[in-house]
Amino acid sequence: MDIFKFVTPEIIFGRNSLDQIGASAARLGARKVFVASDPGVLEAGWAGKAVEIIKGAGLEHCLWTGITPNPKDCEIEEGVGIYRSENCDAVLALGGGSVIDAAKAVALMATNGGTIQQYEGIGKVHSPLPPLVAVPTTAGSGAEVSQFSIIVDVERKIKMTIISKSLVPDIAIVDSGILGTKSSELTANTGMDVLTHAVEAYTSVAATPLTDVQALNSIRLIARSLRKSVASKTDLVAKEEMAMASLQAGIAFSNAILGAVHAITHQLGGLLDMPHGEANAILLPHVMRFNLIAALERYAEIAEAFGESSLGTSKRAMAEKAISAVEELAEDIGISPSLSAVGLQEEHIPELSKNAIHDACLITNPRDMTRAQIEKLLKEAL
């Protein structure tokens, strides 16, 4: 086995763990906390509650909610300006993947300076970030534990993937009580995003035993609880299992990186501002079919995690069952069957493929992929 590295933040998991943000920030040495959130989280009351907890711990704060889905470079610039003018010295990210990614980017710029563009790629961050606590409000992105931040370059219309160990938050606080309060559609989309993380991490060329066990258990939990979580706002056991699935998939993909689904959907998000989870969900079975010859054993294990029986079944047939299990799940929870339904048009495909081929996530895909193959795959998914 080649040398590998594995990093996770300190994790605090469980109902009402939001209460620990104040003490956590204080323990990291914070005096004035930059609270990054968005209008939806503010309206749901969570940002206000977070501010009260921070005050209760004797800390100052500055609340910033200027983040949109698929966060943009100009928003980051604005956030950094506020962080500096308010003399903040720590960051709390409270939101979905977009909020956490944006908060990471603000923290990065606060101590590293320059433009966000210069950190695109792997390992470009040189100075440590200020203390960073991340609290996800949707079970999906895994950003609370990951070394990723994805920011849209508005001018180039692409998503920049920034990967650095420095982007791993110091403390991730996962409060399953917060995660329950979202729409059925958002639960479905973000749940399929989690599944995509787990599958891509498990079949990544950079997978290790430490990431494999987390990815496989994430798939088991999704197979058991995503349908129930979409079906009912009050099934708290299912919500908690999806919160754990998201966390485990996050630990896995942060260290094993991802694959072709994310290489393509990062660019779909950059081009069309499309919901990331839904785009992943549509593309996942297509990419799995393409990758199958590279990862037969691993696909068979994914099928087992979905509860498929291997008795009297060849490895090849078991691998197929992994794909059909994913398709069945997506259909059951109402995911669109095609990318055209979510706004992709054939004329977008050449540019999309051109951008995807340069995405850092393609490096760890188990099967080599050319631009022509990406175009073909996208046409099939239209």
Next chain:
Amino acid sequence: MDIFKFVTPEIIFGRNSLDQIGASAARLGARKVFVASDPGVLEAGWAGKAVEIIKGAGLEHCLWTGITPNPKDCEIEEGVGIYRSENCDAVLALGGGSVIDAAKAVALMATNGGTIQQYEGIGKVHSPLPPLVAVPTTAGSGAEVSQFSIIVDVERKIKMTIISKSLVPDIAIVDSGILGTKSSELTANTGMDVLTHAVEAYTSVAATPLTDVQALNSIRLIARSLRKSVASKTDLVAKEEMAMASLQAGIAFSNAILGAVHAITHQLGGLLDMPHGEANAILLPHVMRFNLIAALERYAEIAEAFGESSLGTSKRAMAEKAISAVEELAEDIGISPSLSAVGLQEEHIPELSKNAIHDACLITNPRDMTRAQIEKLLKEAL
């Protein structure tokens, strides 16, 4: 699920990863590294190699090898004196569990002061430790990732269990190339120590999904590779799998804590200076039999991890198979069948039981245990 916390160091795993100790210490801000090791590791050449790598990274060092198995409070005092008089500002632990535990204790005392006795128990450490890099030379203790340090109180003849998140090293470097160079007997003893960590963590009342997946995979790896690793010095795949098993069990038990086996063997080590791994190996099946009624499902899963088939088998019968699988493995690799063979006499039992009942590890044992039950169990294991 109750709120839980999960902490691991940054991990670097793989052959020749020892080469990264210099850069790792430098990255943590070290200028003069206190290298804690022991005469055996020095003689094998690893301590000298470590010193060269540290020098190569432009750092100063001070080498200390005054540690014996079951490290003692007086040794820690001596180590702290040297750390201070040499103006060190970081610690590298290079050795087995005893060396890493001692290095943690020196680091603890360096910034917290007082006597080591005042940190016995859970969460008594108040100041952060200096940067700490841990490199295990035996696949067994898990100390490189754990929040434990076990130090003998020479006057009281007991082992003190110190548990604190602050004791988790900053970086754990697991070089499977180093781990291969030990005797067959030591491989057997430390391997059974790993198994005990995994089983106790998996059946702990503080187990979580994040620790469960690591513990179960550790058991799978042990079932597959411990016999081979004992059989041959040159089976490098088996050595690497045991290194991974040790790491995964370490991540599991550091966060889920342990159980009655360790509560008792900590005290055996304190009283008789007995090899910790062998004492665990002898006691494990006895404690498993006692705990069985508290953890039927989990025992059945342990049996599956050992490769036992559950087809046509009741849960109760599967749970029994977990115990027999452990007994078989211990017999195959030549573990003594009784504690009397390793020096325990019946007259020791009352004092041993009295000390064990106060050990922090008993709190997470799945079945309540009285002093009389510990005495009975020890008599059966004699």
